[in-house]
Amino acid sequence: MTLSLVLSLLALAFVRGTPILLASLGGVLSERSGIVNIALEGEMTAGAFAAALISYFTRDPWIGAIGGVAVGAGVGFALGFAATRWRVDQIVAGMGINLICTGGAAFGLIFVFNQAGVTPQVPAINQALWPMVIGAIVLAAVLQWAIARTPIGLRLRACGENPHAARAAGIDPLAVRLYASTIAGALAGLGGVFLALGELNLYSDGMIAGRGFIALAAVIFGRWTPLGAAGVALIFGLLEALQFALQGTIAWLPSDFLQALPYIAALLALLGASGRYRPPAAEGKPYP
């Protein structure tokens, strides 16, 4: 294996890992506030589809990107609202959101473009790919610092550990959780934007392909810390890159198996992690 091959493999790992990384940062924020976020998949889908759609009609990929993030945030807000104001079971609400978003995007393709499966090519921001990769890693470090060191970070953690104690200290856990869920949606939406407009220039059905759930695994395996989740997300990126590199090199191995590699790795990682890592104590529990 030559050096250039290794370098291109690593570069691909970063690119493939970044959307997972962005969504996992959102997952960390919402879970540390106490909201289980299995809706990352739907939020990524909504962000990717909205970005492509808006970019197509405005012919401006930057407006598309902002729109994708905003729609992701809106979906995150919906999850947060359902979880805090209506006290809906967070897993059920998350599943509902995932179904609505994937179904809504598939429906939107036919409704808007009159074709199933994929949008036409749209204006993209491929030139911003690497700045986004680097920005995502910097963001992970910033969030790590903010959660540990700032008053807002402390309050976020307090809400995820014991919202009653946070309430007694004058903090509104419902507001904190709603904000955290909304920002989480924006970050997952940005992950979707990265896929649709950063790497490619379209949206296609199944494009997210479980990356939201992989991001959730990264949250858990990264022990609910931004840098931990980012590291695990990049490892998943590396597995995806390896999968690309290995395709066709081993004749007897079906490519389907190689494509399943990152998911199998996530499953094994979660099996190893289960029980050993402690989630935030009040995660998934409605307040009050």
Place this chain on the structure above:
Amino acid sequence: MLDDVDLTCEAGEIHALVGENGAGKSTLAAIAAGELATDAGEIERSGRIGLVHQHFALIERLRVWENVVLGHEPQRGGTIDRDAARAFVREIGERYGLEVDPDALVESLPVGIRQRVELLRELARDPSILILDEPTAALSPGEVLRLFGTIALLTQRGVGVLVITHKLDEVFAHAGRVTVLRRGRIVEERPIAATTRERVARAMIGGEIPSIPAHEPTHGAIAVRVTDLAVTGAIENLSLQIAAGEILGIAGVEGNGQTALADALAGLTAFRGSVERPSSIGVIPQDRLLEAVIPSWSLLENAMLGRERAASAKPSWRIDRAAARTQCTAIVERFDVRATSIDAPLSTLSGGNQQKLVVGRALIDNPAFVIAYNPTRGIDIGATATVHTELLAARNRGAAILLVSFELDELFALSDRILVIARGALRGEFADRRFDREAIGRLMVSA
């Protein structure tokens, strides 16, 4: 819940609020602190009222200083000034005798120290009145003294302290004034100097103090035989025997192996050595909410928990609901559990009434062996008398009883024999009800 209650707490006084479980003490505290709303009436506060709950509301996985400054963090350039926060914790700690390592994780701290953190958190907000709800329920005798030392320092600085308690010893040792609450009404309010313990006790329960039956000696065969019991990290080579019709008291400071001993005898933890005990066993667990009940379930369901087949006369694959109701009603009547209905969620009952159900569940089938771990922790005089009477009745019926308690008075009142445990080993034995309080106290802290 509360009806026409007038209560004042003045600056610099220690005011005791006493009453049976369900009398409305905690409700009154929550209203005073602004956590609950009233239907009528008003609260006048000169300054902040701080409330320390009976079940601590700390965030376990945060550090001590994080718990203390949460919501009013000292800041420097947008970040928390951690040095200032640590210094703040140390400063209040030194001022009031509440020394704690500011960087310790709360979950790593024992109960007594957690209470200091809880106090620190309230004191950090500079209250003019501090309400302590059952502050000594989980403390050792030394910690209780220390707590009242802190309270004295607070009152010297002009803070009014309202202590909610069941323990009349503490009321008469430390308080300046006492208010008795019964069924949501104030039935007595006097300076301590102008009342007596008997008078306060009568006011609390609204009648005469129930007496415990006399302690007649019994002579039974050995029912429980423990040989060379060892539980990793807790106890080593511990041997003891309990006769039928005997209450064996275990005296010791919390965390010296009592939990491992009780769990091993109940079959709840792995151990080495041999344990011979009867198969019919009743357990009154240490932590009611954690180990004994499911609060959202009804009295009926909780009464059947763990003994789903006991109600049925003949073996069956289903629960005999009718028989279960009869049994639960029997427990409720015999053990004086005060509830609106056996179908009400257990969480609607006061702690003392929940505990009476737990005790009733453990004793109703007349087990040959009973493990009672702090059976009256945090419950009132009336409920305590019921529990003590029933434990003695079980003993007189021939049950062997292991009684673990952190209260020497309880051990002295009930035990036939007392073993002292310290650092996972037995340090002394006191038989024939000849108990020497001082000698036992010394052995409890021996190394």
